[in-house]
Amino acid sequence: MLEIKFVRQNLDTVQNALEARGQASDLDTFKTGDDERRAILQELEALRHRRNVVSDQIAEMKKAGEDAEAVVIQMRDVSSKIKEMEKTLGGIQEKLDSILLGLPNIPHSSVPVGQDESENPVIKTVGEPPKFTFDPKPHWELGSHLGILDFERAAKIAGARFPLYFGAGAGLERALINFMLDTHTHSHGYTETLPPFMVNRRSMTHTGQLPKFEEDLFKLADWDYYLIPTAEVPVTNIHQDEILNEEQLPIYYTAYTPCFRSEAGSYGKDTRGLIRQHQFNKVELVKFTTPESSYHELETLLQDAESILAELKLPYQVIELCTGDLGFSAAKTFDLEVWMPAQGLYREISSCSNFENFQARRANIRFKRKGKKGTELVHTLNGSGLAVGRCVAAILENLQQADGSVRIPDVLQSYMRGMDIIKP
RNA sequence: GGAAGGGUGGCCGAGCGGUUGAAGGCGGCGGCCUCGAAAGCCGUUGAGGGUCUUUCGGCUCUCCGUGAGUUCGAAUCUCACCCCUUCCGCCA
Numbered sequence: 001m002l003e004i005k006f007v008r009q010n011l012d013t014v015q016n017a018l019e020a021r022g023q024a025s026d027l028d029t030f031k032t033g034d035d036e037r038r039a040i041l042q043e044l045e046a047l048r049h050r051r052n053v054v055s056d057q058i059a060e061m062k063k064a065g066e067d068a069e070a071v072v073i074q075m076r077d078v079s080s081k082i083k084e085m086e087k088t089l090g091g092i093q094e095k096l097d098s099i100l101l102g103l104p105n106i107p108h109s110s111v112p113v114g115q116d117e118s119e120n121p122v123i124k125t126v127g128e129p130p131k132f133t134f135d136p137k138p139h140w141e142l143g144s145h146l147g148i149l150d151f152e153r154a155a156k157i158a159g160a161r162f163p164l165y166f167g168a169g170a171g172l173e174r175a176l177i178n179f180m181l182d183t184h185t186h187s188h189g190y191t192e193t194l195p196p197f198m199v200n201r202r203s204m205t206h207t208g209q210l211p212k213f214e215e216d217l218f219k220l221a222d223w224d225y226y227l228i229p230t231a232e233v234p235v236t237n238i239h240q241d242e243i244l245n246e247e248q249l250p251i252y253y254t255a256y257t258p259c260f261r262s263e264a265g266s267y268g269k270d271t272r273g274l275i276r277q278h279q280f281n282k283v284e285l286v287k288f289t290t291p292e293s294s295y296h297e298l299e300t301l302l303q304d305a306e307s308i309l310a311e312l313k314l315p316y317q318v319i320e321l322c323t324g325d326l327g328f329s330a331a332k333t334f335d336l337e338v339w340m341p342a343q344g345l346y347r348e349i350s351s352c353s354n355f356e357n358f359q360a361r362r363a364n365i366r367f368k369r370k371g372k373k374g375t376e377l378v379h380t381l382n383g384s385g386l387a388v389g390r391c392v393a394a395i396l397e398n399l400q401q402a403d404g405s406v407r408i409p410d411v412l413q414s415y416m417r418g419m420d421i422i423k424p
Numbered sequence: 425g426g427a428a429g430g431g432u433g434g435c436c437g438a439g440c441g442g443u444u445g446a447a448g449g450c451g452g453c454g455g456c457c458u459c460g461a462a463a464g465c466c467g468u469u470g471a472g473g474g475u476c477u478u479u480c481g482g483c484u485c486u487c488c489g490u491g492a493g494u495u496c497g498a499a500u501c502u503c504a505c506c507c508c509u510u511c512c513g514c515c516a
Contacts, residue, residue: 059497
């Protein structure tokens with residue numbers, strides 16, 4: 001959420017940001033509502049002040065044994081007037097809140113302006129796409145040939161867009177999760193967490209999934225619980241409503257969780273394979289930092305995510321999201337894209353963002369500087385480190401052999417009891 | 425699911441319907457003491473909003489789990505909900 005004061009004082013900036021994101025906006029409604037709110041608030045506060053003063057007088061009079069009846073009767077009117085105005089104010093406040101909750105973050109000034117993903121600049125490319133002496137197969141063909149992936153049976157159990165792994169496939173998924181968690185905790189200084197996989201509406205609102213993107217989520221019937229679409233949600237909310245000490249920052253958390261996404265509006269897209277599923281595994285990285293260090297922390301977060309691909313020796317590229325492709329809550333985002341030989345293109349496997357104080361304001365996560373009065377909002381960041389299912393897909397496709405077998409990356413072999421190749 | 429108890433400031437913990445934004449303690453900060461530190465002593469120390477001011481800051485409103493209600497006045501009374509603890513039941 002943007003600060004109401006900031007929006008009031010920077011209507012043009014907000015307007016421009018919305019346009020850069022390709023979003024329609026109605027800031028006039030905000031402006032009139034905001035003016036109205038403050039006018040009513042001032043009047044209301046004057047009345048409340050009067051009530052406070054007179055109530056004290058009544059107490060004095062009663063203590064002195066005087067008759068306060070006349071004043072009490074007078075205050076009855078004031079009180080009902082206050083109640084009335086509070087109701088009006090509540091209505092306006094609600095309207096303003098819903099406008100503010102619907103405004104996306106302001107892109108950082110360094111973010112390239114662009115319409116959509118076609119204008120995302122490539123920052124760098126790492127590794128060489130493998131050369132094959134045969135036609136590389138897509139991972140779903142390899143997976144079913146090897147007997148480690150079975151989408152047909154998954155569909156019987158649940159439906160379309162669910163995975164079912166067997167044997168070395170399940171083992172590979174688990175090996176990746178452990179490898180990622182070990183790397184981030186031992187080499188990059190993250191604390192491992194294992195959070196709830198369902199969260200309440202408040203937490204979803206804090207990180208920006210709600211109220212605008214409800215249709216992307218799975219909600220439990222008759223419960224105020226949503227399945228998490230990413231560990232970002234529960235992990236960022238660990239510190240909601242807390243005031244941290246400056247010395248505690250930065251805080252680094254990593255978490256393995258399954259992720260659940262409705263994928264509404266993606267009918268017909270990536271219908272085959274592990275790329276777009278209702279349920280997938282992910283190891284997430286989350287940081288809480290001071291405002292002055294958050295962009296440096298974004299760089300190192302990106303490196304931490306990259307290191308996984310580098311160690312797996314998978315070819316990838318780093319792109320930066322342009323204004324038109326930037327997520328709702330993010331101020332700046334880098335994506336990692338891994339090479340997928342069968343499709344001949346790079347696919348997103350990680351997204352690393354700085355949310356600045358956008359989520360912190362919603363979640364009320366603040367910190368106190370030593371020797372300074374007052375509090376400030378922290379900056380939150382997160383990134384995939386990495387999406388596990390897509391990683392399996394990339395390994396299958398990049399390390400496939402002519403006979404349909406798949407080599408296991410060196411760093412994963414110890415996680416798979418020395419297995420170095422998956423054969424049918 | 426049944427029964428009981430409880431949710432108060434960074435933390436612990438008092439709190440009669442009317443100078444209680446909240447005693448006391450811990451912690452933090454400043455000072456005295458000391459060569460320095462510890463101990464001890466003294467002082468200070470919540471958050472958010474509105475408004476005024478060039479700054480320091482002033483004035484004011486709100487906040488004692490959440491939301492309604494009673495009242496001139498609510499941390500204190502009523503109701504609903506949420507959460508926590510303990511016991512019983514059920515269960516991985």
